[in-house]
Every structure is written in structure tokens, then in C-alpha cells.
């Protein structure tokens with residue numbers, strides 16, 4: 001496995017691979033790997049000639065009061081896990097390498113930016129699309145892999161790829177969970193033992209919502225009310241949002257009769273957790289989202 005820190009070197013490497021007609025699979029990450037990250041890499045490894053994984057904690061996508069400075073990092077362990085998995089190249093640039101000076105332009109997400117995480121993190125997705133546009137231009141991936149745990153990110157990246165015509169396929173893969181149902185997240189290390197148990201209620205409440213739909217409930221407000229009750233009764237966290245929207249447009253809906261996302265965010269003492277499920281119009285859970293050219 002090669003570890004590349006220099007942007008120029010990464011670009012040159014990619015251009016050589018392209019000359020050899022190698023298909024590139026790309027998994028962008030902020031590191032501190034867990035099974036969620038590894039599941040994306042495993043799939044990307046199967047579907048491409050070369051697997052490139054980036055590790056970059058992108059300051060642009062953190063708000064001023066967010067956890068950029070406390071975001072967990074462990075590059076040595078990450079490199080070891082990536083090597084074991086068969087990653088070909090780790091691209092781990094410094095902040096100075098990615099942003100040597102202030103950008104002379106900005107990318108701003110217009111759609112899907114007034115719902116879910118964007119409401120409490122108003123500049124987050126602008127930072128995400130900016131870094132991804134740069135990374136896509138450096139890595140020139142045939143396929144990019146994201147986790148559906150961050151479903152709004154998948155929807156926004158779908159817009160980015162479409163609007164800016166990146167010739168890449170978007171593959172959103174299932175959320176990997178602990179046995180308890182808690183979605184794996186680098187931020188789970190910031191939960192206390194008690195909060196870890198409370199946090200199981202994010203997924204439990206989503207499953208109960210699904211059961212309500214399967215029992216014939218079509219009113220989003222009644223389902224949202226039930227989820228809020230469960231979260232309030234079983235956690236000491238502060239509910240950031242509970243929303244039911246059409247997917248991937250993230251438009252609001254009056255009735256459940258299309259592919260929907262049920263999404264929750266809860267703030268615990270030192271970690272804000274998110275989770276979601278997608279349910280199609282037949283009431284079945286959908287955990288993969290693929291868009292773009294094959």
C-alpha cells in the first residue's frame with residue numbers, strides 16, 4: 001500500500017493509472033476507521049482495479065463550535081487496517097496541501113440545505129461539496145462510495161455529481177451497526193457508557209416507525225410524534241431533529257407514498273449522533289442507493 005501526502009504526486013499517480021486504463025474506486029473518509037468505513041472499502045475493492053482511500057479531516061465542513069479539534073484521529077491504526085484490507089493507495093494530505101490559500105470561489109449547496117443536518121450545520125454541506133469537488137478532480141474516480149448512514153450527504157453528493165458532470169458513479173452502501181443496532185460512528189467514542197445504551201434508541205425508534213408504516217400508518221406527523229416520544233422517554237439527549245422526507249430530493253411530504261427517509265439526530269453531552277432508514281412505497285427498507293453511469 002502506498003501512502004501519498006502530496007497532491008501533485010497523487011495527481012501524477014492517477015494520470016499514470018488512467019493511461020493504463022485502470023478503473024479507480026474511491027472512498028473519501030475523515031479516518032479513525034470502523035467497520036462502516038471498512039465495508040465501503042471492501043465493496044470498492046471488489047468493483048475496481050485500484051482502490052484509493054482519502055483520509056482528511058476537512059476543516060471547511062466543521063462549524064465554529066463543532067468538534068474539529070476533538071475529532072478522533074489515529075492514522076497509524078488506519079493505515080494498518082487499510083493495508084490488511086488491500087487498499088492500494090491512501091491519500092492523506094495536510095490542510096495546507098488542500099487549502100494553501102483562501103479559496104478564490106465558493107461552492108454553495110442550494111437544494112436540500114434547509115433540512116435535517118443542514119439546519120443546525122448551515123455551512124457543513126458547502127464544505128463537503130468543496131472538498132469532494134477537489135478530491136474528485138484529483139482522484140478522477142470511476143466509482144465513489146459513501147455510507148447511507150450519512151444519507152443527506154449521499155443526496156447532496158448526487159446533486160454535486162449531476163450538476164458538475166463528474167463522470168463517476170455514486171454508490172451509497174448500508175449502515176453498519178453494533179449488535180445493539182447503534183450505527184457505527186467515529187464519534188461513538190465520545191459517548192459515556194450510559195449514553196451508549198441510550199443511543200440505541202435512535203435505531204429502535206426508527207424500527208418502530210417502520211412497524212407503524214407496515215401497520216398502515218401514512219401520516220408522517222404521527223410517526224414523527226411517536227419517534228420523539230421514544231427518544232424523550234429513553235434518552236437524556238437533546239433531539240436536534242426528527243424528519244420524514246422524500247428521498248433523494250429531501251422534499252417534504254404530506255403522506256407516505258414514495259421512497260422516504262426517516263432521519264433523527266440527537267445531541268448527547270460530547271457527541272451529536274445521526275441515524276436514518278429509507279423505506280420504499282411498499283413499506284420495505286432500502287439500504288443501498290446507486291446513481292449514475294455504470
Ligand code: AMP
Pocket residue numbers: 028029030031035036037039040145146147148149150173174175176177183184185186
Ligand atoms: P467519515 O469518516 O465519518 O467522513 O465517513 C466516511 C464514510 O464512511 C462516509 O461515506 C460515511 O457515510 C461512511 N460511514 C460512516 N459510518 C458508517 C456506518 N456505520 N456504516 C456505513 N458507512 C459509514
